[in-house]
Amino acid sequence: MDAAGDMIFRYAPFQDADQFPIVELRGHAEACEFPKEGSVKGLREGEVNDIRKDQHIEGIHQALKEIEEGTFEKVVLSRSEFWQTSRSPEALFRSKCHAYPHAFVYLLSHPNAGVWLGATPELLLHQSDESYRTVSLAGTKAESDDKWTEKERREQHLVTDFIEQILRANEATGIQVGEVHDRAYGHLRHLETNICFRSASPPEQLLSVLHPTPAVGGNPREAALQFIEANEAAPRGYYAGYLGLIQSESSDFYVNLRCMQCYTNGYRVFAGGGIVQGSKPEDEWQETQVKIDSIRTKLTS
Numbered sequence: 001m002d003a004a005g006d007m008i009f010r011y012a013p014f015q016d017a018d019q020f021p022i023v024e025l026r027g028h029a030e031a032c033e034f035p036k037e038g039s040v041k042g043l044r045e046g047e048v049n050d051i052r053k054d055q056h057i058e059g060i061h062q063a064l065k066e067i068e069e070g071t072f073e074k075v076v077l078s079r080s081e082f083w084q085t086s087r088s089p090e091a092l093f094r095s096k097c098h099a100y101p102h103a104f105v106y107l108l109s110h111p112n113a114g115v116w117l118g119a120t121p122e123l124l125l126h127q128s129d130e131s132y133r134t135v136s137l138a139g140t141k142a143e144s145d146d147k148w149t150e151k152e153r154r155e156q157h158l159v160t161d162f163i164e165q166i167l168r169a170n171e172a173t174g175i176q177v178g179e180v181h182d183r184a185y186g187h188l189r190h191l192e193t194n195i196c197f198r199s200a201s202p203p204e205q206l207l208s209v210l211h212p213t214p215a216v217g218g219n220p221r222e223a224a225l226q227f228i229e230a231n232e233a234a235p236r237g238y239y240a241g242y243l244g245l246i247q248s249e250s251s252d253f254y255v256n257l258r259c260m261q262c263y264t265n266g267y268r269v270f271a272g273g274g275i276v277q278g279s280k281p282e283d284e285w286q287e288t289q290v291k292i293d294s295i296r297t298k299l300t301s
Helices: 053-069 089-099 150-169 203-210 221-231 281-295
Strands: 007-012 023-027 074-084 104-110 114-120 123-128 131-142 173-177 181-185 188-198 242-246 250-255 259-263 266-276
Touching: 023 104, 053 074, 053 221, 053 266, 053 281, 074 221, 074 281, 089 104, 089 114, 104 242, 123 203, 123 242, 131 150, 131 203, 131 266, 131 281, 150 173, 150 188, 150 203, 150 266, 188 281, 203 250, 266 281
Parallel strands: none
Antiparallel strands: 007 023, 007 242, 074 266, 104 114, 114 259, 123 131, 123 250, 131 188, 173 188, 181 188, 242 250, 259 266
């Protein structure tokens, strides 16, 4: 930490809320060893209560009803599970760094935000001078599953269309949309499209209009966010928010997925899934379970 530092670390919630403030830390980046056991401060005891399967599926049925009525085209519903373990955040951070060398892996302890740990595969925004890059990422399958369905491709296409429209509305130029391809993450894979463009706007302005994309919120955005606020049993906090680093001429931000909040008695693990026309509630529940199981790998060992 250094008030005259040349780098800012920003940690933002899914939606602005008094209990989940945007955290900005200024300082210098330094290469260092992994944190020692007991170095993380601010841990408190967590509540061991989860969303039941029938509760989550009821929310999916309600989402499908509103999709049929035309309220929105897509909405992402999330849930969390609490896993009791004595595994320390320091040890888990080390294992995540080794397991996901191509993800943005972090461990954050802050008096207002709490203690969070994550390994996110999803770039939200990369900036180098006036050159930018983002990705459209949606859909989840285990590596052994069959080919992508039309429903999953449509879900990912919605995200791509949203990003293109936002960029054009904010005077981005030279927009280049790549081909849809598979993106591997551990034993899971996703559909991803790379999008490059140029803009004279600062990254903070683009973040304010891009986030949350339909990959974590829905489309149309405002209607989907209202549904999430009314139907998710607990606030997401920093899950599906974003985090990243700002330097003088470059910045990198990531969507805060595959993350967990750390407590003295365990971890609260988050996951969500996109609901569109044709979604099957049992399959959607299973998708969140696959994601949660992936996140908690080595959590209880």
